[in-house]
Amino acid sequence: MATTNDLKNGMVLNIDRQLWQVVEFQHVKPGKGPAFVRTKLKNVESGKNVDKTFNAGTKVEVETVDRRTFQYLYNDGTNYVFMDVQDYEQIEVTPEIIGDAANFLLENAEVIVATNNGRVLFIELPPSVELTITYTEPGVVGDSATGRTKPATVETGAEIQVPLFIENGEKIKVDTREGGSYLSRVKS
DSSP: OEEGGGOOTTOEEEETTEEEEEEEEEEEOOSSSOOEEEEEEEETTTOOEEEEEEETTOEEEEOOOEEEEEEEEEEOSSSEEEEETTTOOEEEEOHHHHGGGGGGOOTTOEEEEEEETTEEEEEEOOSEEEEEEEEEOOOOTTGGGSOOEEEEEETTSOEEEEETTOOTTOEEEEETTTTSEEEEEOOO
């Protein structure tokens, strides 16, 4: 057991027999009345986000979550197969747990796999990944000065928006936290 004063981002709480990850929190001390903690929580199972307010010092049940580095090996048609980089143990993760992260998973990429009592809760991708453009419409001379974008398909099959000057075969850096937003070209 811990109190709301001990909350940290990424911590997993057990509230009403459901696991909730702390996305953000804020200690508030109003001029009148008692202090409280405002939190944004994400349900580990469903991905649903909720805002919850606790009185300062309220006891909360913290779940032990083991975060280890795994290497993505392949998709066997139904599940994603990962290998622990320390003991080479392989695990299978369902597409429901992977979710939108599948758009940015390349073979041999390293990710963090979070488990609780042997059950995979979620995976954490690196903040950005480098992907190659497999198809996009050709750009037109003079388009680089505008802020417009066009759709492009990357090697994982995901479609993202890129600036008009990006061409087929180019490597780009993509932000995995913002749902796949373009960051920059990768210098070769």
